[in-house]
Amino acid sequence: MADEKGPVEIVQTPVELDYTYTAGQAATRFLKGVEQGKFLGQRCPVDGLVYVASRGSSPKHGVPTGPDTVEVSDKGTLISFSIVRIPSANLSVEPPFAAISVLLDGADSHLMHVLDECPLEEVRMGMRVEAVWLPKDQWTASMQNVTHFRPTGEPDAPFDSYKDHL
Amino acid sequence: MSEAQLVEALTAPHKLQYTYKRSVGPVMGRFFTALRDEGKILGVRREDGSVMCPPKEYDPDTAAAISEMVEVGPGGEVVSWAWVSEPRAKQPCDRPFAYALIKLDGADTPLLHAIDCGREDAIRTGMRVTAKLADERVGHITDIRCFEPEA
Numbered sequence: 001m002a003d004e005k006g007p008v009e010i011v012q013t014p015v016e017l018d019y020t021y022t023a024g025q026a027a028t029r030f031l032k033g034v035e036q037g038k039f040l041g042q043r044c045p046v047d048g049l050v051y052v053a054s055r056g057s058s059p060k061h062g063v064p065t066g067p068d069t070v071e072v073s074d075k076g077t078l079i080s081f082s083i084v085r086i087p088s089a090n091l092s093v094e095p096p097f098a099a100i101s102v103l104l105d106g107a108d109s110h111l112m113h114v115l116d117e118c119p120l121e122e123v124r125m126g127m128r129v130e131a132v133w134l135p136k137d138q139w140t141a142s143m144q145n146v147t148h149f150r151p152t153g154e155p156d157a158p159f160d161s162y163k164d165h166l
Numbered sequence: 167m168s169e170a171q172l173v174e175a176l177t178a179p180h181k182l183q184y185t186y187k188r189s190v191g192p193v194m195g196r197f198f199t200a201l202r203d204e205g206k207i208l209g210v211r212r213e214d215g216s217v218m219c220p221p222k223e224y225d226p227d228t229a230a231a232i233s234e235m236v237e238v239g240p241g242g243e244v245v246s247w248a249w250v251s252e253p254r255a256k257q258p259c260d261r262p263f264a265y266a267l268i269k270l271d272g273a274d275t276p277l278l279h280a281i282d283c284g285r286e287d288a289i290r291t292g293m294r295v296t297a298k299l300a301d302e303r304v305g306h307i308t309d310i311r312c313f314e315p316e317a
Contacts, residue, residue: 008198008305013186016256021180028176067171089185141176 026056028141029069035141037133040069041107049108072106074131077157078149079103079110079166081123098123102149103165110165117150126156193223196235202305207239207297209273219273239270240297241316246276249286258282258312264289268313270297282312289315 023031026042030053033040041052042065051058052072054065080101087095098115100123115123116132129149139145190198193210197220200206209219211234212227219238224231247266253259258280266289267276282298283289294316303309 005203005305007195008190008202009195010187011190011198011306013188015184015186017182019180019182021178023176023178025173025175028173031176032173090183142178 024056026054026065030054031141031143033069033071034143034145035139037074037136037139037145039072039074039104039107039131041072041109042066043068043070050106051109052104052107052111070106072104074104074133074146075152076102076104076107076129077162078115078123078127078129079125079162081115081125083120083123096120100129100149102129103162108165113146114148115150116148122151124156126159126162128152128154128157191223193221193233193235197221198305198307198309200235201309202303205299205303205309206237207270207277207310208235209238209270210234211236216274217272218275219270219277220275236272238272242268242270242273242277242295242297242313244281244289244291244293244295245269246291247281247289249289251286258308262286263312266295266313268295279307279310280312281314283315 030040039052041050042054043050044058044061044065045063046058046061049058049060050070050072051065057064078100082099083096084091084099085096093114098118098120099112100115101110101112103110115129128151130152131146132148132150134145134147197208200208207219208221209217210221210232211217212225212232213230217236217238221235222232245267247264249262249264250257251262253261253263259282261284264281264283265278266281267278269276281289281295295313296316298311298314300309300311
């Protein structure tokens with residue numbers, strides 16, 4: 001028995017914490033929009049910037065956003081990215097893949113997602129991308145409705161169009 | 167925002183997991199290997215002749231490297247304990263149990279483990295307990311399934 005297995009060198013000591021996450025008002029509104037295939041943001045009443053997904057307050061001015069929601073596009077501009085090459089048990093995507101920041105058209109804040117249907121060496125700032133949605137009958141109030149983003153094939157956005165959002 | 171505009175907040179389960187792996191080193195490695203392959207609990211002898219279980223690689227007083235392994239237990243004495251009345255999913259017993267420091271026979275330091283004795287009034291400091299091994303052993307501290315009161 002000992003000969004076959006060899007000495008013990010590693011033990012696994014997993015830590016596991018079970019939470020119930022409550023989205024709160026702002027994220028609930030956003031997720032209910034996603035449930036209907038829309039990205040909803042909220043506007044800062046001071047400077048008019050649109051946050052998607054809004055946390056319920058303007059980080060610049062410390063005032064509540066809204067109360068109205070603003071629908072933004074599911075297309076946008078890739079403004080930053082990172083190629084993930086290191087596997088991790090909690091990743092639902094096989095590395096290597098591109099983790100991207102997308103500035104949706106009509107939004108002033110960016111959201112993080114995964115870019116697919118694009119060779120990694122072609123991923124670049126300014127690339128125009130769009131959300132790829134699950135079939136409508138599988139939609140839930142979850143960002144998992146969007147499987148990934150993919151290039152639209154449009155010409156790149158000029159740097160000046162997003163430089164203030166980096 | 168007026169009351170009328172409030173939406174009912176969504177909730178969802180969220181599981182946070184860290185899948186740690188620990189490299190055990192040569193001394194703890196022999197402890198786990200002997201436990202898995204032979205069902206034996208090993209301690210390590212210090213320079214002054216006393217025995218530490220669980221074993222360490224270095225003498226805590228002199229910092230000398232130590233590696234002489236000696237068998238201890240499987241019986242021992244409860245040094246201290248805390249009752250767990252509502253065990254959680256990943257804890258060693260699925261009914262109320264005690265976490266206890268147990269000084270195994272032949273050892274001079276106590277080992278932290280679970281005592282499965284059914285009821286809180288069935289445990290007391292100084293009582294004799296003995297190790298129950300798991301049916302399938304993999305080289306982990308859970309290869310000792312628990313300790314039970316000595317018959």
